[in-house]
Amino acid sequence: MSTAKSIAGSLRTAHSIALILHQNPDGDVIGSALALERSLPSKKIRIVCVNPVADVFTEALGPFAVESTLLQSANLFVVLDCPDLKRTGFATHLTKLAKNKKLIVIDHHQKGDLAILANEYHHDLTASSTCEMVASVIDELRLPINSSVATALLLGIHTDTGGFQYPNTTSETLKLAARLVRQGADYQRIRQTLGPQRDLKKMRLWGEVLGSVSINSLGIAVARVSKATLAKTSATESDLAGLAKYLCSIEGTKATLVLVETDAGWRGSLRTQSRTFNVGRLAKLLGGSGGRKVAGFLATEELVSDKIDSV
Numbered sequence: 001m002s003t004a005k006s007i008a009g010s011l012r013t014a015h016s017i018a019l020i021l022h023q024n025p026d027g028d029v030i031g032s033a034l035a036l037e038r039s040l041p042s043k044k045i046r047i048v049c050v051n052p053v054a055d056v057f058t059e060a061l062g063p064f065a066v067e068s069t070l071l072q073s074a075n076l077f078v079v080l081d082c083p084d085l086k087r088t089g090f091a092t093h094l095t096k097l098a099k100n101k102k103l104i105v106i107d108h109h110q111k112g113d114l115a116i117l118a119n120e121y122h123h124d125l126t127a128s129s130t131c132e133m134v135a136s137v138i139d140e141l142r143l144p145i146n147s148s149v150a151t152a153l154l155l156g157i158h159t160d161t162g163g164f165q166y167p168n169t170t171s172e173t174l175k176l177a178a179r180l181v182r183q184g185a186d187y188q189r190i191r192q193t194l195g196p197q198r199d200l201k202k203m204r205l206w207g208e209v210l211g212s213v214s215i216n217s218l219g220i221a222v223a224r225v226s227k228a229t230l231a232k233t234s235a236t237e238s239d240l241a242g243l244a245k246y247l248c249s250i251e252g253t254k255a256t257l258v259l260v261e262t263d264a265g266w267r268g269s270l271r272t273q274s275r276t277f278n279v280g281r282l283a284k285l286l287g288g289s290g291g292r293k294v295a296g297f298l299a300t301e302e303l304v305s306d307k308i309d310s311v
């Protein structure tokens with residue numbers, strides 16, 4: 001397993017670096033990439049993602065460029081905040097280029113198949129976020145953290161700890177957050193931009209969905225989002241971001257399941273904050289996959305009505 005020190009060494013010697021964000025990029029992966037890019041201005045760095053980045057992140061962090069094509073020309077490829085090759089959106093590309101280019105992973109999730117493919121796998125399950133790990137890498141590089149880098153790192157920590165509310169918030173996390181604020185991170189701005197959404201379509205969608213949430217016999221809060229609900233509220237799937245986390249706050253809930261109707265069937269996303277509940281095992285039973293805390297599956301209509309309520 002690689003350390004922050006060895007990752008720093010690889011970054012130091014590379015001239016051209018591609019930072020790869022996972023699909024549907026969140027605050028942690030975006031914060032990690034921007035912190036690295038802004039810490040290494042003398043390198044040629046490209047941030048790459050198959051999906052566009054939500055406006056709220058440029059609002060919080062200032063403008064930055066994200067490319068959708070992964071060029072082979074870089075000499076170092078870094079996958080951030082993602083254990084699974086498929087979730088990068090560049091599975092074929094990365095498999096091919098890993099044969100003659102250096103591929104690094106920095107991640108805090110349960111290990112996935114990238115652990116086999118990568119040349120260096122920097123992994124820390126106890127880190128609150130990839131941003132927390134990236135902060136150590138920047139320290140190893142002996143680079144100063146300016147206010148823009150500090151804000152990017154704090155945004156990732158804020159995202160993955162639910163604003164310091166989840167159990168992954170350790171004394172190390174709080175110590176780092178305090179240091180980042182001292183180094184000029186604009187926490188007020190992060191809270192304001194990533195805080196409760198003011199978007200009316202999203203509110204209407206959440207209203208519809210929350211109105212029909214049920215809790216099954218296993219203590220899972222189940223929310224169903226049909227195509228009809230999306231159409232009725234003129235909202236899109238991206239407006240569901242944060243819903244699963246919100247549902248986790250229902251008293252007595254062990255996990256949450258958000259079912260979204262798609263052309264291929266019902267896509268189920270499971271999430272838990274519980275230390276004992278394993279949603280990955282449940283997803284496997286339903287033909288899906290994932291880790292202990294976040295997992296997913298695709299179900300036919302039949303499965304949704306027959307099994308979900310009894311799981």
Ligand SMILES: [Mn+2]
Nearest residue numbers: 028081130160
């Ligand atoms: Mn993360």
